[in-house]
Amino acid sequence: MKTQASVPAINPVNANSRWTRRDWLRASGATGLLAGMSLPTLAQPVSAAAEEAKAPPLPALGSPLALPRITLLDGTVYEPSASAGQPLLVYWWSSTCPFCALQSPSMDQLWQSQKARGLQMVALSIDKKPEDAVAYLKKKGYSFPAAWASPDWRKAFPKPRGLPITLLRGRDGKLLLAEKGQMFAEDVEAIAGLI
Secondary structure (H helix, E strand, O other), rough: OOOOOOOOOOOOOOOOOOOHHHHHHHHHHHHHHHHHHHHHHHHHOOHHHHHHHHHOOOOOOOOOOOOOOOOEEOOOOOOOOHHHHOOOEEEEEOOOHHHHHHHHHHHHHHHHHHHHHHOEEEEOOOOOOOOHHHEEEEEHOOOOEEEEEHHHHHHHOOOOOOOOOEEEEEOOOOOEEEEEEOHHHHHHHHHHHHH
């Protein structure tokens, strides 16, 4: 006797976001369609999760940090030689990252308060398109220097595992701070004491 797999009951009025894609496919009867497909047909491009799994760990404190040349979203260019002998704050973020959304206002305040002391900053967006980053920065009114870190550019300067990522290079070119995940406002403010 053939048995069917249990399928979650669907209540369209009360459907919630805890359902996985697999639950929705089973409930819609798509499982039967997919069972006859060969694996290569289902191949997907490399996902962000797979890319993240291959990302390197945070660089070690005290190690040299050299950010390659990159065109900023405003059309200007970050030249590595321009930040020689100055503290450099590198901030990896995305317009879709909820933790970045909480940290970015503090990063903008830090930039505003410390640029006169020589702080250099490059906020590296990992959005799918640079237009997404530009729209987000404009909507939020952030003024920190930002660039779109394209997949090709990231081959030269790979993003460490996690998001947001905050790196601070001292005046001597060596890493003073390497943080993965959201920093609270008081932690971002404390960066000023390292400059």
